Amino acid sequence: MTTTRPDRILGPGHDEFWNWCARGELRLQCCDDCAELAWPVVQSCEHCGSNSFQWQAMTGKGTLVSWCRFDHDYYKGLLDMPYWTILVELDEGPLFVSNPLSIPEEELALGLAVSLAFQDCEDAGGAFKLPVFKKT
Amino acid sequence: MSYSAGASLPPPSRDLSRSCAVVGLGETDYRQDYQAAREAARNRDPDYRPCTPEGLALKAFERALDDSGLQRKDIDGLSVSFLYGGPDARSTANLLGVQPRQFVDSIGIMAGPLPAACAAIAQGKCDTVALVYAVATRAQGRKFGGALHRENAAPASYYYYHPWGWSSQAAHWAFAWQHYMATYGVTEEDLASVAIQMRRNAMATDHAIMHKPLTMEDYLASRYVVRPLHLYDLCLVNDGGVCLILRRADMSSGLPHSPVLLGGWGEAVVGCNKMDTLVRHRLRPQFQEAGRQALDMAGLTLSDVQHFECYDASTNHLVNHLEGHGFTAPGEGLEFCKSGEMAVGGSLPVNTAGGMLSGSYMHGWNHVAEITRQLRHEAGPRQIEGVEVSMFSLAQTDRVHPLIFMRGNSP
Numbered sequence: 001m002t003t004t005r006p007d008r009i010l011g012p013g014h015d016e017f018w019n020w021c022a023r024g025e026l027r028l029q030c031c032d033d034c035a036e037l038a039w040p041v042v043q044s045c046e047h048c049g050s051n052s053f054q055w056q057a058m059t060g061k062g063t064l065v066s067w068c069r070f071d072h073d074y075y076k077g078l079l080d081m082p083y084w085t086i087l088v089e090l091d092e093g094p095l096f097v098s099n100p101l102s103i104p105e106e107e108l109a110l111g112l113a114v115s116l117a118f119q120d121c122e123d124a125g126g127a128f129k130l131p132v133f134k135k136t
Numbered sequence: 137m138s139y140s141a142g143a144s145l146p147p148p149s150r151d152l153s154r155s156c157a158v159v160g161l162g163e164t165d166y167r168q169d170y171q172a173a174r175e176a177a178r179n180r181d182p183d184y185r186p187c188t189p190e191g192l193a194l195k196a197f198e199r200a201l202d203d204s205g206l207q208r209k210d211i212d213g214l215s216v217s218f219l220y221g222g223p224d225a226r227s228t229a230n231l232l233g234v235q236p237r238q239f240v241d242s243i244g245i246m247a248g249p250l251p252a253a254c255a256a257i258a259q260g261k262c263d264t265v266a267l268v269y270a271v272a273t274r275a276q277g278r279k280f281g282g283a284l285h286r287e288n289a290a291p292a293s294y295y296y297y298h299p300w301g302w303s304s305q306a307a308h309w310a311f312a313w314q315h316y317m318a319t320y321g322v323t324e325e326d327l328a329s330v331a332i333q334m335r336r337n338a339m340a341t342d343h344a345i346m347h348k349p350l351t352m353e354d355y356l357a358s359r360y361v362v363r364p365l366h367l368y369d370l371c372l373v374n375d376g377g378v379c380l381i382l383r384r385a386d387m388s389s390g391l392p393h394s395p396v397l398l399g400g401w402g403e404a405v406v407g408c409n410k411m412d413t414l415v416r417h418r419l420r421p422q423f424q425e426a427g428r429q430a431l432d433m434a435g436l437t438l439s440d441v442q443h444f445e446c447y448d449a450s451t452n453h454l455v456n457h458l459e460g461h462g463f464t465a466p467g468e469g470l471e472f473c474k475s476g477e478m479a480v481g482g483s484l485p486v487n488t489a490g491g492m493l494s495g496s497y498m499h500g501w502n503h504v505a506e507i508t509r510q511l512r513h514e515a516g517p518r519q520i521e522g523v524e525v526s527m528f529s530l531a532q533t534d535r536v537h538p539l540i541f542m543r544g545n546s547p
Binding site: 067075123 | 281311362
């Protein structure tokens with residue numbers, strides 16, 4: 001089932017990220033000069049200022065750092081309320097804000113092992129695949 | 137790693153320490169304005185006139201001028217902070233009836249206007265700066281999350297995670313608090329102690345918005361905004377204005393009130409790995425660095441600080457400040473609050489007018505106003521006995537900026 005989501009940020013760099021998602025891959029920018037990974041998408045490296053990147057594939061494995069439930073409807077009826085969000089530390093290092101996929105509330109815990117999945121979504125920019133995480 | 141990349145303030149310098157003083161303070165009627173707005177909304181009063189940034193600024197300025205004992209002609213510098221829109225600096229000068237020879241860049245929230253004004257004074261551009269701030273946050277119906285935040289209008293974390301439904305300042309603090317709870321084994325009841333202490337402080341403050349007692353039961357029964365944060369964990373939304381008059385220290389004696397000297401400042405920003413810095417480290421590297429700068433500039437140490445005012449966007453963020461600067465060890469901030477150390481009479485009174493949680497959401501200007509009152513020894517029932525040194529700490533999700541103040545000679 002396709003769900004409508006608040007709009008993504010699109011444009012140079014951002015489009016490449018979502019294009020990889022559309023192919024079922026989570027890839028982040030890796031700086032050619034200092035090898036640091038970037039997320040969210042940047043135009044120049046936050047560590048060294050370089051603007052040369054490769055799109056490095058993530059394994060999709062990670063662990064839970066934090067989680068919170070939105071009870072206040074900031075998006076004015078667009079999303080089913082309430083809903084959970086999670087902060088995942090990818091095995092490669094970056095922290096990634098996402099949604100849990102079928103993880104019961106009582107199982108949300110520091111260090112919980114999670115794995116990448118994709119959810120069919122759409123926004124003003126069209127259909128897209130949203131990276132989310134399920135229990136490993 | 138450098139925490140000063142992207143810093144926007146004049147560099148801290150011992151030469152500037154104590155070179156100027158707050159000699160005038162004006163605040164608007166937060167409590168009356170808040171109640172009037174709520175009552176008008178309840179009654180759908182067609183004659184109600186909402187607060188405007190212009191009206192609030194003028195009222196705060198006139199009160200500050202009167203408080204300072206100075207005349208309009210003495211005001212030769214102007215710093216204007218209409219955070220959510222308002223007239224430009226020149227129009228504001230006309231509105232206030234002053235003819236400054238220097239306009240000082242301002243920032244909006246209390247993240248730099250005082251150092252900028254101090255530097256302008258030190259450079260001889262002016263002697264007496266009126267710093268005016270006003271927001272009609274509630275009257276304008278401003279929202280704090282969702283599609284409001286667009287690309288480049290705010291830090292990326294404010295808008296980038298929209299597709300996952302994650303936005304708002306509250307969401308930042310919620311992630312940090314959930315991580316803190318899981319790390320230190322504390323609970324919502326523990327955090328309630330901060331909201332309750334801020335309410336007690338507000339109840340001893342005439343102009344504070346919240347005077348109704350807050351109990352543990354009230355707190356736990358209140359709605360979640362972004363769980364685990366309750367309504368009472370998040371700062372108020374209200375209209376108001378503050379004016380501070382900053383003057384060359386050697387021209388600050390013989391006025392009606394004790395001058396409040398600006399002793400030092402610091403600044404540290406989050407350059408990279410923002411979510412990690414905010415959620416797992418709770419900005420501690422930035423608090424440590426910026427606090428050290430400010431104390432060094434003032435020639436003081438942390439143990440000299442007798443009163444602490446900090447940017448309490450949320451209850452747990454207040455704890456971030458305490459622990460970040462080193463007033464308590466990480467993980468011990470809530471015990472510090474529960475044991476009464478943050479109350480007037482405790483070892484470190486914090487946000488004695490109720491902060492932004494129960495006092496007034498004036499983006500840090502309210503905290504500096506309270507410091508001014510405390511260091512003048514004019515804080516009435518909540519006066520900290522004999523206080524000589526106060527510290528203010530501003531921290532947003534990606535920046536820390538502390539200020540040190542000390543009591544000058546009596547008039």
